[in-house]
Amino acid sequence: MNPRQSFRFYLIALMLVGALSACMNTGQVVKPVGMVQDIITAQTSLTVAINALADMHDAELARQEMAKAGKPVSPTPLITDKAYQDAKSYSKQASAMLISARTAATANDASNAQTLLTAGLNLIGQIALVNGGKK
Amino acid sequence: MPLALIPVIAQLASQLIGLYAQAHSTSKSAAQIASLGPTIVNVTAALSQLAMTFKTAQDEKWTENDARWLPIFDQIDHAQQLALDRLT
Numbered sequence: 674m675n676p677r678q679s680f681r682f683y684l685i686a687l688m689l690v691g692a693l694s695a696c697m698n699t700g701q702v703v704k705p706v707g708m709v710q711d712i713i714t715a716q717t718s719l720t721v722a723i724n725a726l727a728d729m730h731d732a733e734l735a736r737q738e739m740a741k742a743g744k745p746v747s748p749t750p751l752i753t754d755k756a757y758q759d760a761k762s763y764s765k766q767a768s769a770m771l772i773s774a775r776t777a778a779t780a781n782d783a784s785n786a787q788t789l790l791t792a793g794l795n796l797i798g799q800i801a802l803v804n805g806g807k808k
Numbered sequence: 809m810p811l812a813l814i815p816v817i818a819q820l821a822s823q824l825i826g827l828y829a830q831a832h833s834t835s836k837s838a839a840q841i842a843s844l845g846p847t848i849v850n851v852t853a854a855l856s857q858l859a860m861t862f863k864t865a866q867d868e869k870w871t872e873n874d875a876r877w878l879p880i881f882d883q884i885d886h887a888q889q890l891a892l893d894r895l896t
Contacts, residue, residue: 717884
């Protein structure tokens with residue numbers, strides 16, 4: 674990593690810390706209460722994971738273009754096509770599951786909502802792994 | 809700090825930092841790498857807004873099928889559909 678890239682990396686890290694501090698400075702402690710709030714939290718996490726997956730795929734396409742143009746790039750794919758297709762499938766399944774979970778929760782069917790939420794969270798974990806995150 | 813949201817933020821940070829590291833390893837331009845910064849800020853701002861919504865819901869004792877959730881559901885579904893549409 675050259676100094677300029679290092680600077681940018683730490684700038685990004687600093688922005689993240691700053692944003693977190695802004696949350697902390699409110700002095701509020703807020704936890705999701707109830708099934709609907711748990712599901713909303715999961716849906717937010719899923720949206721983040723899907724966007725990260727799309728970013729990863731975009732970066733891989735850019736890497737392939739650079740390789741075709743003869744530019745120096747790593748020969749290792751950022752994400753294999755199979756992993757991307759699997760994660761894409763998980764994304765669609767998780768999205769549908771969490772919406773069903775929410776429908777169940779708003780109909781006061783907590784048991785069904787919990788089952789669907791758990792399944793959706795497992796899928797989010799799978800997508801996070803493809804994205805390079807850790808469970 | 810919205811404590812229960814910490815795992816979500818941690819997962820996000822893990823994903824983005826992992827993505828950064830991989831992007832860096834492919835010699836992507838510094839500008840492309842730096843473009844992840846606004847994404848981090850946007851998402852943390854959204855999480856902060858979400859925590860405030862939960863606080864309001866808890867203070868005002870919204871029920872599970874309260875009609876006040878509906879516009880929030882719409883926002884979440886819209887954002888999720890936009891993300892899904894990115895998966896070509």
